[in-house]
Amino acid sequence: xxxxxxxxxxxxxxxxxxxxxxxxxxxxxxxxxxxxxxxxxxxxxxxxxxxxxxxxxxxxxxxxxxxxxxxxxxxxxxxxxxxxxxxxxxxxxxxxxxxxxxxxxxxxxx
Amino acid sequence: xxxxxxxxxxxxxxxxxxxxxxxxxxxxxxxxxxxxxxxxxxxxxxxxxxxxxxxxxxxxxxxxxxxxxxxxxxxxxxxxxxxxxxxxxxxxxxxxxxxxxxxxxxxxxxxxx
Numbered sequence: 001x002x003x004x005x006x007x008x009x010x011x012x013x014x015x016x017x018x019x020x021x022x023x024x025x026x027x028x029x030x031x032x033x034x035x036x037x038x039x040x041x042x043x044x045x046x047x048x049x050x051x052x053x054x055x056x057x058x059x060x061x062x063x064x065x066x067x068x069x070x071x072x073x074x075x076x077x078x079x080x081x082x083x084x085x086x087x088x089x090x091x092x093x094x095x096x097x098x099x100x101x102x103x104x105x106x107x108x109x110x
Numbered sequence: 111x112x113x114x115x116x117x118x119x120x121x122x123x124x125x126x127x128x129x130x131x132x133x134x135x136x137x138x139x140x141x142x143x144x145x146x147x148x149x150x151x152x153x154x155x156x157x158x159x160x161x162x163x164x165x166x167x168x169x170x171x172x173x174x175x176x177x178x179x180x181x182x183x184x185x186x187x188x189x190x191x192x193x194x195x196x197x198x199x200x201x202x203x204x205x206x207x208x209x210x211x212x213x214x215x216x217x218x219x220x221x222x223x
Contacts, residue, residue: 004152034210042200042214043153088152096141096160096207097168100152 002027006101023089133201142184
């Protein structure tokens with residue numbers, strides 16, 4: 001059974017802290033790994049990763065994939081209250097399907 | 111924002127009744143998806159469509175059917191709603207089968223009593 005596990009389930013940090021969110025997976029027919037941010041509404045796309053070791057970066061957010069060890073991390077530096085959200089990791093399989101993790105709830109306190 | 115709407119946005123229904131949720135897009139995208147989101151499970155794919163009248167099952171398709179008679183509309187039907195189908199339902203669209211291009215609708219909260 002294809003599985004995506006995110007950790008931690010939730011965390012609380014203070015503004016300015018750096019956080020690392022983890023996503024590990026066990027799937028067949030891996031095609032890509034995606035990160036989404038969800039703020040009480042629809043998930044919005046952050047990154048798509050297909051190759052190991054190549055960091056994707058967008059402002060204070062960055063992500064990297066390790067296809068040998070089957071995990072990805074999402075880093076957020078200098079966190080702000082607007083970063084509070086659920087962060088979802090999903091693995092795309094060949095055959096046009098996404099398998100999602102349960103998400104990490106991040107709360108940034110001012 | 112991508113032109114994707116869902117209706118209704120909220121619905122309360124009783125066990126055993128049929129329910130239809132509608133996803134409407136104005137982007138002319140080929141692919142449309144229905145997911146459900148439950149605590150502890152993330153999003154799970156119910157059904158998807160890769161063109162008019164072309165649909166396929168996802169990982170949690172039991173108890174659900176779909177129809178796509180035109181490009182812009184993708185309907186999800188619960189033939190006989192059960193309490194286990196209480197969930198938030200998201201529709202998504204994508205221009206291609208590359209998931210980077212997938213956009214989600216605002217969601218429908220369904221409560222089955």
